[in-house]
Amino acid sequence: RLAVWTMTSLVCVCPHEVTVKQSDLKQCDDRRVCVTDLRDCDRRRTASTQETLNVSCQYHQSAESLTCGWSLHPEGHAEPAVSFIFSSELVIYSCPGIFNPLSLLTVTARIKDYATGREVWSRPWTFLLYDAAKPSRPVLSLLRSTEDSVVVSWRGGDGVCRLRYRVEGAPTWTEAPESVAAHEDETLTYTIKDLLVSTTYRAAVACTEESGIQSDWSAEVSGRTLDRAPSRPPEVCYRVEKRDSGSLLLHLMWKDLDLRDAGGRILGYRVTYETKQQPRRRVQNVTAVTALLVVEEGNCSVAVAAFNSAGYGPAARLAIDPRRRSGLPPVRHLWVSSSFPTAKGLLVQWENPSVPPSVPPVTHLAVQWRSGTPPSNGCRGNEDDGNESLFQDADPEESYLISVLPVYGQRCGPPQSLPASLQQGALMEAVQLKVVGVTKTSVSVAWVWQKKSGPIRVQRYRVKLRKDSESHTLSLWPDQRQLTFLNLTPNTEYSLLLLADDSSRNVVPVRTDFDEGPAVAAATPLLLLAAVVSIVSILTRTVYKSYFFPHICSPRGSDTGRWLMDPNHQKTADRRVLDLEAFQVTRVLGEKSLIVVRP
Structure with a gap:
């Protein structure tokens, strides 16, 4: 059967590796040949199919296996079929037993690319398994840690060892700047320096012996650098709030220190405060980045210091006058x-x-x-x-x-x-949209914010005022309860919509007030013309009556005329129409005489 196919890289020109176990080998009729595919026993290679593939093998004595690799220019993306032919100058009595340090073997690789149908045979490569033996895998252990270093140790054979490390969870490794010379059965130690405080690192080591073959990387070991006391005080701010009881609430807040200044994982903060009325210092430990203190009227001093497993850092100190409660604008x-x-x-x-x-x-x-x-x-x-x-x-x-x-x-x-x-x-929603004020060119609306009543996700709320193609849109925010639409058309019917994203929640009709300005402007010339006509008419009538028509006395202007025109006279014994005494005039000398009226 075919050997197990493994690839150590995915670039176009790359080394390929296949691991062959002794159990994968089968013996041919030729007692000096063992193959991984029995069909290779009868195949004959030609010079045209042979290529220099830089085949090399490493011997794993503990696993009784060989790992062979070569360089190849693949012409397709399909996985090729690989088989190996192992031959010896001596008779092989058992193929599963040929992998031992004293064996001298010649290996040939046959590679067939299914994408192109091309078959390639490598040139035979002869080697002694002892010389190709891969060094045993080192065993790495952690000795100790400091604030910025980790010390590790391992045992190695003759050769040179390389060490690599990385922050736990990081994708890339960092290699130690220098290699460590190793001797047979010697315990080696190495200090990884310039590390971050309170950080977990992982490390591994691999050794290369005189044969030039490198061992596998050791199992990773984990080590954590120690904490260092915080080097900076936190940046603290305060806010004073007056309670109904007369006492004051002092809100303290600060931001976390960065890792470089924190010196490790911050375990908490120590808050100390004292006032002039109560000079005894009080201490409060908190794990959050806020603290709430109840203080009395009067100046007070506050100190806040961070601490970790290594101790306390410097404290931030504030002198606070609780009477300074002038408003600062919020976001x-x-x-x-x-x-x-x-x-x-x-x-x-x-x-x-x-x-x-x-x-x-x-x-x-x-x-x-x-x-x-x-x-x-x-x-x-x-x-x-x-x-x-x-x-x-x-x-x-x-x-x-x-x-x-x-x-x-x-x-x-x-x-x-x-x-x-x-x-x-x-988790808030805008509801109960209503109109609270209308003028000729503006509409004021109000709404209520309440806790969201259903599992609906809304990215934003808006209110829209529209009429045909005219539209006005304003965004709603939780710190608002009312807003006004301006520059509207007087005496116009609008529709007011409450929008949750692009979905309408509520529609309210509204009409702007009637604008009297145009009507007054149009009626003013007519009123002025009517007034002018009236004045001219009155003046004309007066002039005509004064100059063209004589004055005619009216009987109603005297008592006698009214009496003569009255149809209902009272019948009395005294029927004097004229009182002659009324027609008497007094002379200059005081005597009275009658005025005689002649026709």
């Missing part, structure tokens, strides 16, 4: 979206705050997430200088409370928080 328009299962992460996005000149600039933004399922697993976080962050360690079965807050030097801005999960993204 705006926080939203969390998910593309699970395409991408196993939560994308947190926000809009950076607009900082007035009186407020110090934002140094960085902190993103924190806390498990929403009790018991909480604590708070974790990282920092970001942009307007988005990717949370990649989310559990599909877990919900989280994600917070983003700006940091102004040593002061923390107020956080913006949003619940989210990997399967649904943000």
Whole structure:
């Protein structure tokens, strides 16, 4: 049967290897020949089919096998058939016993490429198995570790040994800069230097003896460098919040130290604080990157120091005046979206705050997430200088409370928080859209944010105001409860839509107010013309009456005329029509005389 086919590389021109076990060999009629395929006993090779393939073999004494390799230019992608012919100048009594250190064998390889149908025979190669014996595999062991080095040892034969190492989980190896000379039965030690602190490494060694054949790489050993006490204090910021009871809540927050400064895995943080009213120092150990302290009115001092298995690092010290509670602007328009299962992460996005000149600039933004399922697993976080962050360690079965807050030097801005999960993204939805104000050119709408009622993933919410081809769209954010559409057409019917992605959740009709301006503008000339006509008519009538028509006295202008025109006279004994005394005039001398009226 054919030998087992193995390839050590996939490049176009590469060494191929086949391992032949003694049990694979069969004896031909010629007692000096053993083959892996009985059909090779009767085949005859020609000079035209012979090629120099650089065949070489390594003898594995413990496994009683040979590994033979050669270089070949394959013309096709199909796997070729390979068989071997082993011959000796002496009679072979048992093919399964020819693999021993004293055997002198000649090996020929026959390779057939099924893709091209071409058959190639290698030139015979004669070798002594003792000279081709592969060195035994070294046994590597770990001796000790320091903060930046690992010491290993092994036993080797005569020759040279090479050592390689890598960070656990890394795909590539790093070879030690120098080789180690080995002697028979000598225990060798080697120190791998310049390593990262508190990091696990894996190492292996291989030895090459005088024959030039290299042993297999040893089994990998694992070693971890020791921790070193943290070399830097954490960067701490604070925020003061007043309680109804009159006491103050002091929120402390800091970011994790990087590996170089942390000196290893941080086990926790020691928070110490004291006030003028209570000078006795109080200590609190926390494992998260936040701490919450209840303090009284008055200045206080706080120190935060990280610690690991090697000890405590330097402390960050803050002198805090709780009376300084001036507002700092938070981030705006926080939203969390998910593309699970395409991408196993939560994308947190926000809009950076607009900082007035009186407020110090934002140094960085902190993103924190806390498990929403009790018991909480604590708070974790990282920092970001942009307007988005990717949370990649989310559990599909877990919900989280994600917070983003700006940091102004040593002061923390107020956080913006949003619940989210990997399967649904943000766990908030906009509902109850309604119109709260209408003018001639604007419409104000309001809505309510509530916990998501169903397993629906929404990347964003929008509200659209449309009429035929006219459309106005605004995005909704959890920090908003109301917005206004501007520059609308007066006295126009619109449709107000609440959109979850591109799906409409709610439709509300609305009409803008009537605009009196055009009507007044159109009526004003007519009113002015009517007023002018009225004034001209009155003036004309007055002029005509004064100059062209004599004045006619009206009987109703006197008592006598009204009496004469009254049809219902009272019948009295005294029937004087005219009172002559009324017609008497007084002279200058005081005497009265009648005025005589003649026709």
